[in-house]
Amino acid sequence: MDTYEEKTVTGETLYEGKVITLRVEEVELPDGKRTARELIRHPGAVAILAITSEGKLVFVEQYRKALERSLIEIPAGKIDAGEAPEVTAIRELEEETGYGAREFIFIQSFATSPGFADEVIHLYLARDLYPIDNPAAGDEDEFINIMEVSLAEAEEMMTNGSIFDAKTAFAVFYAKNLLNT
């Protein structure tokens, strides 16, 4: 798998924040030349494709400062230190939507921005949802609107640009293949 490995010659951590760490590394390329790589370390995240008993997809809308706009996404959240991704997924579904799920299945993991970041998202499918009586509160700095939309509505939101998030676009396709078979 690791043809063309780039060996680190020197490296420096330039910033360590609450969420991300920035490193710049000088690497040796396969031809012996050197170049600099700007690298973001991220703790990783989970995302949940939650489908109600009526076959509706559960989305959350929130302001994303990086893009200076609101985005409609599937529920998602960062993995806390030492937390197993499945635990994060169950927690985030509860915090963001108030739902628990009797069926919780791992779908797939993927890197989101491999050109500069190590962020990996672990995607889960949650079905047989039930409302939790007193759901745990989410992060203090998260303000979220919950939406439940049909698959047809979700596909229309892909076409018209209302869904503008990679993990959510993938999840809509996954739901389409799941619900249409």
Next chain:
Amino acid sequence: MDTYEEKTVTGETLYEGKVITLRVEEVELPDGKRTARELIRHPGAVAILAITSEGKLVFVEQYRKALERSLIEIPAGKIDAGEAPEVTAIRELEEETGYGAREFIFIQSFATSPGFADEVIHLYLARDLYPIDNPAAGDEDEFINIMEVSLAEAEEMMTNGSIFDAKTAFAVFYAKNLLNT
């Protein structure tokens, strides 16, 4: 769309690199409280779902330093300053695969890591491919293996984890819906 907007109170650029810029901004939340947001600015990128006349998907394998492993991805690349995304897409397809395409169609744009980065990927479909006689060379620091795989092979690579990249996973689903209808 912009319910819960977070207004910037103060901000500072902590790093400006070749590819990414790091800013930390203090924002005012909808409830009047304040929090810090760590933000990565990125020029944006394109990715190309290229399908040969035999119905094979064109992938490239390259070492991704951020993840310290090789990844199999659809062809992709950063947008140069002032470049139209479609021009980037045609250029990157040539540089990374040696192919031109008689059919080049915009599919969709999406944010890759909206929690901390403004990177947007513009995804294109390229078909009716032809080999370019003397294709333009890619970046000096890019070392790439080209692969052409059937849809069934690509789906197997999703299942077994060989495809571990969000845009590529989305593209495989897109191809499945395109080729199976």
